[in-house]
Amino acid sequence: MTAEAPPAPAVSYGRLVPVTVHFDDLDALGLLHNARYPLLAERAWTELWQEHGVRFEGDWATAGDACNAVKELRVSYEAPVTKPGAYAVHLWLERLGNTGLTYGFRFCSTDGTLTYARGERVLVRLDAATLRPTPWSETFRSGGRALMRPAH
Template sequence: MSFGRLIPLSVHWDELDALGLLDNSRYPLLVERAWLDLWQQDGFRPDASDAFQVVTELRVPYEVPVTGPGSYAVDLWLERLAPPV
């Protein structure tokens, strides 16, 4: 069930562990790549002087294993956005 935005990404063989599964340390990296792709799709540029973020919490549920190289989708959503200080 998706309630955010699905962002397609590729997983490469060098991101897999000895069992052919995506190494657990790579999941947050895929999420980071997906956010960058989403912002670029919406017209934000990461090199703009006013484009910055501070992430205080990132939860990555491991609901479905990534079992090999190929195309996958990251489901992104934002639960809370704090106002700037």
């Protein structure tokens, strides 16, 4: 008798990062509060980029690619999250420019098959001294290219 392999996650590009919804993430109606979706997506991105050596450790002058700012954020809610527990955030890049990028995300079930919310976020890489746009490093760009969504 052979054991069946677990089903493959329902993502063919990007990464599926596990996240946890806690009881205190729910609002008075028992739904995941709308502000928590982008927060959980941000935490998932932070975890993913730390795997590539991109991290903020308290010093913007040495933060490199972690020195960035949000230019735009859009979220659409598709199904309510009604209980705490294990979920996932599916992350990918839509666009990787010289100084900016657009990433997509889906807040979803752990296997990626059920979508609760989806969104896009535009980031701009900043020079820590001037707070003006500056190019992403080649190391960052290399990691980013592996997360690109295939052209439709």
